[in-house]
Amino acid sequence: MRTINHWINGQIVPTSAERSGAVYDPATGQQTAQVAYATGEDVDAAVRAAQAAFPAWRDTSVVKRARVMFRFLDLLQRNRDELARIIASEHGKVVPDAAGEIQRGMEVVEVATGIPHLLKGDFSENVSTEVHGKVVPDAAGEIQRGMEVVEVATGIPHLLKGDFSENVSTEVDCYSIRQPVGVAAGITPFNFPIMVPMWMHPIAIACGNAFVLKPSERDPSVSLRVAELYKEAGLPDGIFNVVHGDKVAVDAVLDHPGIAAVSFVGSTPIARYIYERGTSHGKRVQALGGAKNHAIVMPDADMDSAADALVSAAYGSTGQRCMAISTAVAVGKAGDALIDKVMERADRLRTGPGLDPSSDMGPLVTGAARDKVAGLVETGVNEGAKLVLDGRGVRVEGHDDGFYVGPTLFDEVRTHMEIYKQEIFGPVLIVLRVADIDEAIGMINDNPYGNGTAIFTANGAAARKFQNEVTVGMIGVNIPIPVPMAFYSFGGWKDSLFGDLHVHGPEGVAFYTRGKVVTTRWPVPRDSAVELGFPTSR
Ligand code: NAD
Numbered sequence: 393m394r395t396i397n398h399w400i401n402g403q404i405v406p407t408s409a410e411r412s413g414a415v416y417d418p419a420t421g422q423q424t425a426q427v428a429y430a431t432g433e434d435v436d437a438a439v440r441a442a443q444a445a446f447p448a449w450r451d452t453s454v455v456k457r458a459r460v461m462f463r464f465l466d467l468l469q470r471n472r473d474e475l476a477r478i479i480a481s482e483h484g485k486v487v488p489d490a491a492g493e494i495q496r497g498m499e500v501v502e503v504a505t506g507i508p509h510l511l512k513g514d515f516s517e518n519v520s521t522e523v524h525g526k527v528v529p530d531a532a533g534e535i536q537r538g539m540e541v542v543e544v545a546t547g548i549p550h551l552l553k554g555d556f557s558e559n560v561s562t563e564v565d566c567y568s569i570r571q572p573v574g575v576a577a578g579i580t581p582f583n584f585p586i587m588v589p590m591w592m593h594p595i596a597i598a599c600g601n602a603f604v605l606k607p608s609e610r611d612p613s614v615s616l617r618v619a620e621l622y623k624e625a626g627l628p629d630g631i632f633n634v635v636h637g638d639k640v641a642v643d644a645v646l647d648h649p650g651i652a653a654v655s656f657v658g659s660t661p662i663a664r665y666i667y668e669r670g671t672s673h674g675k676r677v678q679a680l681g682g683a684k685n686h687a688i689v690m691p692d693a694d695m696d697s698a699a700d701a702l703v704s705a706a707y708g709s710t711g712q713r714c715m716a717i718s719t720a721v722a723v724g725k726a727g728d729a730l731i732d733k734v735m736e737r738a739d740r741l742r743t744g745p746g747l748d749p750s751s752d753m754g755p756l757v758t759g760a761a762r763d764k765v766a767g768l769v770e771t772g773v774n775e776g777a778k779l780v781l782d783g784r785g786v787r788v789e790g791h792d793d794g795f796y797v798g799p800t801l802f803d804e805v806r807t808h809m810e811i812y813k814q815e816i817f818g819p820v821l822i823v824l825r826v827a828d829i830d831e832a833i834g835m836i837n838d839n840p841y842g843n844g845t846a847i848f849t850a851n852g853a854a855a856r857k858f859q860n861e862v863t864v865g866m867i868g869v870n871i872p873i874p875v876p877m878a879f880y881s882f883g884g885w886k887d888s889l890f891g892d893l894h895v896h897g898p899e900g901v902a903f904y905t906r907g908k909v910v911t912t913r914w915p916v917p918r919d920s921a922v923e924l925g926f927p928t929s930r
Contacts, residue, residue, distance in 0.1 A: 394425040398434055401441035407434065418484030454508050455877065458543060461504040468498050506547015508879040530709050530754075531746070538590030540878035541896050545598035547879075551901045552599065561929040564913045570905035572600035573652040573676070577645045579666065581658040582608035582757055583712045583817075589615060591882060592655045595900040597631055601653075604633045606645055610757060612636045646670045653904060655895060656680065657714075659815075660841070660887045667890035678891040678903055680883060682815045683843035686719040687872060688832045688858065691726045693848035697870070699733035701848065705872035706821035707741060707799045710753050712761075715844045715866070715873045718816060719805075720823045721832045727825045731803050734821065735780055738799040743786050745794070755788075755795040756818055762795040765818030769800055772811035772822070778803040783819055807835060815841070829854055837863045842885030846872050865889065 396415065398405045411429035416422065430438075449457070468475070472494055479490035544551075556567040578592040585608060593603045607615040615634045622632045635641055645651060646669045653676045656666040660681035670677035687705070689698050705717035722730050744751035756762045766784050773779050783798025797818055805812050805822040812822060826832045836845055846868035847858045855869045865884040868874030876882050876897065883894025893899040 393423070396425050396427040398428060398430060398438065400434075400438045401445075405434075405437070415482060417481055419481070424481070454511055455540065455543065458505050458507045458547075461501055461507065462543060462546060465498060465501045465505060468494065468501065502546070503549060505543070506550045508544065508877070509547050509550040534584050534587040537875065537878075538584075538587040541590050542594045544878040544896065545594035548595075548598040548901075551898065552905070560911070561913075563915065563917075564911060564929075566909065566911045568907060568909045570599075570901070570907055572596075573904060573906055574601060575604060575651050576601045576653040576655065576904055577604040577606065577648075577651045579606045579642055579645065579654065579656045579658070580608055581714075582610035583709070583714065585611040586614045586618065588657045589618070591657070591895040591900070593632060595896055596653075596655075596904040597627070599901060599904040601904055602631045602633075604635060604645065604651065606635050606637060606641050609636060609638055642666070643669070646675070647673060649673070651675060653677070654679075655903070657895075658682075663890050664887075676891075676903065678883075678893050678895060679889070680714075680895065681888050681890065682817075682841060683714045683716075683884065683888050684719060684812075684815055684839055684841040685715060685717050685844045685846075686721050686832075686836045686839070687717045687846040687848065687868075688721045688723060688829065688836075689726045689730050690829065690847065690849035690851065690854055691724040692850045692854075693726065693870075694850065695726070695729045695733055698848035699730060699737055701846075701870075701872040702730075702734055702821065703737040703741070703799075705846075707738065707753050707819045708873075710756055710797070711819040711821075712757065712817055713873070715875055716817075717846065717872050718821060719812070720821060721835060722823055722825050723829060723832055724827065727803075727823065731780060731801070731823060734823075735801060738781055738801055738821075741799050743783070743796055743798045744788050745791060753799065753819060755791075756797060757795070759795050761818065762797055765797050765816055765820065768811055768814060768816050768818075769797075769820060772802055772805070772809065772820075775806075775809040775811065777805045777809055777811060777822070807838075829857065833858060833861050837861070840887045843888035844868065844874055844884070846870075846874060865894070 395407075395412070397407055407428040411431065412426040413429060414423045415425040415427050417424045472491060475494055476487045476490040479485065479493065480487045483490070552570050554568040554570060556565065558565050560566045576592070576596040578589055580588045589605050589607060593605060596603045605615055619632055619634050623629070645654060646666065654666065654670045656663055656677070656679040658681070663679035663681035667677045667679040687702060689702075702717055702720055708716070711718065720730065720734075741752040742750060743753045746754035756765060769779070769782065769784055779800070780803050781799060781801035783800040786796050786798030788794055788796050800820040802811060802820065802822040805824050807824070811820070812824070824835070826835065842864040844866040845862055845864040847855055848870055849855055859867045859869065863885055865888065866874045866876060866882065878896050881894035881897035881899035883889050883899070893903040895903070
């Protein structure tokens with residue numbers, strides 16, 4: 393006779409089955425198994441296992457916890473028939489009924505995949521336990537960040553949940569709903585060919601919209617693979633579409649009367665153009681532009697940690713990240729130590745092909761990008777900045793025609809210089825020196841860009857003043873690339889964003905939906921009369 397044992401600490405625990413009960417197949421009336429009845433010790437063992445496991449699970453990031461729910465949901469789906477048969481063979485209910493029960497249970501798991509939403513107060517603890525950009529190779533990291541938006545999209549029921557107020561007036565109720573806008577479009581840059589589109593389409597589609605993606609013409613292939621995966625996942629044809637092209641395709645998107653909303657990410661001049669042309673046609677537009685991200689390094693900062701962070705954030709992805717730290721602002725005596733430590737680390741970086749596992753930094757995207765970066769380095773030298781490390785001469789053996797520029801470092805940069813004013817978008821870190829934190833914050837606030845910024849300090853008061861006063865959308869404290877998790881929204885201020893709403897998270901949901909407020913009266917009143925006064929609550 394089969395014995396059904398306990399499951400404690402991740403495994404079946406054999407019991408002596410001294411105390412057990414019979415399990416029958418109600419359809420045949422035959423006993424099919426015996427089930428072990430737990431003793432006090434068995435229960436205690438289970439509780440102790442749970443107590444021991446709890447602290448680590450509590451400290452596991454909320455995203456990883458949700459991810460387990462997501463995989464669990466997938467497995468429930470795949471094994472639904474078998475589960476239904478197990479239920480039917482012991483309970484006796486018919487298999488479709490059992491399947492219905494499983495379905496309702498899965499709906500709760502679906503809600504649990506959105507646990508980041510449910511736990512979100514004004515502060516989310518343990519959004520990550522890793523330091524971004526260090527743990528995984530760059531391209532894999534990009535895919536990971538895109539997947540996090542998909543995970544948020546699996547929790548869309550929470551985000552679309554409206555409000556209901558009973559008796560706003562006598563027998564009058566009021567509720568709000570959010571409905572999809574229709575067809576939304578995304579126009580995206582080359583530097584994150586999978587992640588930036590995924591800031592948009594999972595949320596748009598989960599909100600109920602159809603989506604047209606115009607990816608960068610410089611690295612378009614991955615978008616087609618994404619389209620195949622959507623199809624494999626069961627997305628109906630036509631909900632996700634990819635159109636490749638340049639300005640002609642973009643203009644067609646902006647002018648098309650069938651497109652209700654346009655999300656754009658790219659350089660500032662194009663972002664401004666997209667916003668103006670799209671909104672002139674009555675579309676809602678969110679257009680994220682370029683950046684010049686500053687990091688303040690206070691004299692009290694841990695200089696090794698700050699230098700590690702700056703080198704990672706300045707040279708990761710060859711500086712072609714909208715959240716790259718391209719500008720370090722050294723306060724007081726921080727400058728000399730910082731330059732030495734950054735120099736030491738940057739000099740060790742290996743520039744080479746992206747597919748070579750020994751490369752730390754790959755090439756720039758095109759020959760034109762390389763020439764632009766090299767030209768700006770020359771401009772910086774001519775303007776009088778001190779070139780501490782020059783990456784222009786880097787040679788990659790066997791790849792003489794690659795678009796390489798090595799890590800480059802400038803000291804003594806001033807705000808009137810072109811290398812300060814322009815977004816270089818290459819592996820060039822510039823260092824400016826200032827007397828105090830007020831001067832540093834003033835510099836950041838005078839800069840037309842306002843995407844991301846960071847402070848490195850051991851002083852909580854300085855960090856608090858900084859996050860309170862800077863006119864920038866995304867702030868890092870001892871974190872160099874403060875890209876918000878997908879259940880928060882991503883976006884800058886000033887010339888880094890045209891439009892009102894940031895991407896993904898709650899603002900992404902707001903962007904891809906329209907609100908509706910419904911007021912109802914039941915029952916219909918018998919004693920109604922014409923009343924021209926403005927309706928008020930009674
Ligand atoms: P880009 O502005 O050249 O191109 C972006 C998109 O616009 C592409 O799809 C391109 O085909 C289209 N486009 C280009 N020129 C156009 C024109 N004249 N008319 C209409 N459409 C046009 O940007 P890029 O070089 O691909 O990407 C790098 C830029 O993107 C950097 O400035 C970077 O800071 C910015 N970026 C910003 C963010 C952010 O979140 N703010 C994120 C990633 C990249």
